Amino acid sequence: MLRYALKRFLSLVISLAVASLVIFAVIEIAPGDPASYMLGMNAQPETLASLRSELGLDQSRPERYFNWITGMLGGDFGTSYTYRTPVADMVAQRLWVSLPLALYALALSTLIAFPAGIYAAARRGKAGDISVMGATQLGVAIPNFWFAMMLVLLFAIKLRWFSAGGFAGWDKGFFAGIRSLTLPAIALALPQAAILARVMRSSLLDVLGEDFMRTARAKGLTARQALWRHGLRNAMIPVLTIIGLQFSFLLAGGIIIEQVFYLPGLGRLIFQSISARDLIVVESVTMLLVFAVIFVNFAVDLAYAAVDPRLRART
């Protein structure tokens, strides 16, 4: 187990190193000098030069990369060019929106997908299965931002149950915050729930064909008892991977949904920074999201290996 963990950790570090190089390189070749962008067209060369040195833009590339990485490791994500505030503070503030949104969506997705997938598997080939699978086909095809607009139209504009956008803030109370995240979370969760339900169903169907399920039936369990006691546990492995992948997807995928609902999360921060050419923010937030995704995948792999010893041997 330790050997496996070390191996996975090594590949985590390599992934992060390569990812950071790619992001740094992309930002480096980005056209437009942040300093001249900040000062406008008529800036004096001297002011420009002093701002450039203040922002660290006059250093060599390896130097800047090194400073960026060591800074990020120590929790210093640099200083925003436009707001002149530490990026770490901005990120921390925005995380209070993006993280709960992703968790909320994940919870919804799981709550919808589990019953749907189990129901479909139990009724394989019958009308119930076919309608659930039809619904998941549709769910996968719907763009979540379009679904979000439809939710706004129905629940915010027509029924007025929720506000059409914006974030109430957690200081207004837990429920006010949850309320403003409800429609975005549903929009994010739906396509993910469709995928998860399909995985749940096919994984259960695989397990149902196993010998131990026949044994369970032979010793007198009903189909339902066998499904709940032995089927589900064994079907969970592929389902857990997908849940792990989905969490990172939800965190990153929230970017577009945040645009629909004008939520002050990481996604809006990225877009605002892109249009303001505030590249240090774009760079650090992207890196943070990539880190989150890679780290979650790493954690899921380890969780697996802990649960299923066969997987350790394979890699």
Next chain:
Amino acid sequence: MSRNLIFGALLSAVFLLAALVSFVWTPYDFTALNIPARLQTPNLTHLLGTDHFGRDILSLIMVGARTSIAVALVAVGIGMGLGIPLGLWAAARRGSLIDEIIMRGNDLVFAFPSLVIAILITAVFGAGAINAIIAIGIFNIPVFARITRGAALSLWEREFILAARVAGKSAARISVEHILPNVTNLLIVQGTIQFSLGILAEAGLSYVGLGAQPPLPSWGRMLADAQTMVSIAPHMALMPGFAIILTVLGLNLMGDGLRDYLDPRLRVART
């Protein structure tokens, strides 16, 4: 042939046809502004209604299909063009350093949140259809490389490949002449699925303003325009949305149907 395959193929064909027809004919000029006729709900003169500039939505959707299909098709082309050779190469040299490098490279691209990177690429290099294609295409490469390698690995153990080796064919020749034809079915199915994902991705990028740029119509941009109008003209959001959903649904059903159709073993197993 399954109902899925027929229904999916028909749906996809409708949109392909709409895109092709739009080159020679659309009900109205899609660039023509007609302010007095703006925000009309679907009626007999404008079958899908008009937008806030009085443009005919059906015409916009037809031309938008062109953009979506072109972007997704080229992105799949990039994925296949680079992914398949990489996958074949890795399988031919299985267990070697080059196999390891290719597969770890794949894992790395897989681990990236594709949307974030697509946004980064288009944001830095400028919004536009070409950069959207590249951004989507890059993430198709590992998908095809992995599928090709996986299928090729088991083929390399088969007798007919052994026979080809005994006959003195090189690994490269075997890959092209014997392995590739035997993985084509899988690749076609995956291609359909990536195509539908490409259409969704293009719509998402265009929606946030990083995909196709005006005056080129795209479904995602139509939705972005519709957003501020959604309370007074819901049809502006509904129509392009339906276009995306039906196309993606058609492609996915076609992919599922094709998989069953091309793999007789599955056909038996599923019934």
